[in-house]
């Protein structure tokens with residue numbers, strides 16, 4: 055049977071794929087309707103099975119920072135494919151890609167490549183537990199670190215979109231080893247460490263949370279929240295894992311660490327372990343975890359922490375990652391920053407004109423729009439927004455040919471391909487969508 059329309063494909067998919075999708079938020083469950091089945095993409099534009107064109111503000115949830123089917127990236131993958139799809143043995147591309155990350159991000163002395171952000175955070179937890187010989191992990195409500203059993207409690211992203219407290223199928227003993235605190239709550243962190251500091255292996259945090267919408271870490275008494283976490287963890291013999299799967303090489307050239315972690319100054323602080331994904335694979339499946347050499351030295355075969363992968367360091371993925379990094383020079387970050395600022399202004403103007411309460415929050419070049427008046431500093435705040443207004447806005451934008459994340463809890467992703475003419479198309483769609491949100 056051949057089906058061509060999105061509706062037909064979705065009907066077929068629902069017969070054989072749970073909810074018709076391979077990742078929950080793609081099902082449009084919280085906004086309703088049929089998700090467009092995509093056929094091809096170029097630059098900032100997508101096409102679906104019904105022949106409709108959209109301006110893309112999802113960017114495959116982050117990796118497509120140079121836009122879709124970027125010629126240099128595609129050529130690098132094509133060239134690599136001609137030399138073999140997978141070796142399961144060392145190859146030069148792994149070294150080059152890892153050297154690039156190490157050169158950009160001060161705290162990363164060594165890095166190991168995996169196949170997803172989930173694998174990266176899962177492996178980082180294992181290293182932290184082995185290094186400290188402790189079990190407990192601290193995470194923050196609204197932070198998403200992939201679908202790792204231990205990290206699903208009160209997670210953002212799809213877990214937030216579907217208002218799930220966590221996930222069925224996670225054992226009670228796993229859940230017991232995870233303590234969830236409100237994001238940004240220094241008193242709660244201090245109180246937990248005062249009471250249970252000797253049990254805690256690590257704090258894991260998004261460097262700048264972006265999976266409950268963008269909620270940047272705030273300073274208090276001149277000390278940034280991430281630095282505070284690092285100092286508190288270290289005072290109790292625990293580690294800090296900074297998750298830059300989403301912010302890495304997007305928030306700035308060095309990721310969010312480039313925004314709030316001044317290396318090489320008296321003021322320096324550093325996470326012990328960091329995790330990456332998305333941008334470093336340029337659209338192919340890659341994740342990575344790294345950090346202090348003494349900690350990474352615990353990995354097998356030299357050390358006792360087992361971690362492995364048939365496709366880890368895959369030559370196509372490392373080629374796509376390197377070609378993406380090659381495109382991410384200073385000018386690219388200027389372009390990204392400028393596209394992001396222009397879009398924020400356009401959205402703010404349209405929503406203000408239509409009288410729709412909103413607040414736009416940023417972390418480097420990342421941003422998101424909350425449909426509420428007051429700033430959002432926690433998951434509780436993020437949940438307290440007008441998701442019905444977002445849904446009306448989302449569908450009006452989609453009808454007008456702009457593909458937004460189908461959830462009020464996600465960042466909006468621009469790319470270097472979001473040129474003035476692309477932004478003009480978004481500008482044309484905004485007034486109608488803002489009116490729909492207000493209705």
Ligand code: PLP
Pocket residue numbers: 115169170171172173175198199200201211260265297298299300301331332341
């Ligand atoms: N960590 C963060 C901060 C993420 O945003 C994500 C995915 O969105 C992950 C981890 C999981 O990455 P993946 O979906 O590649 O498993």
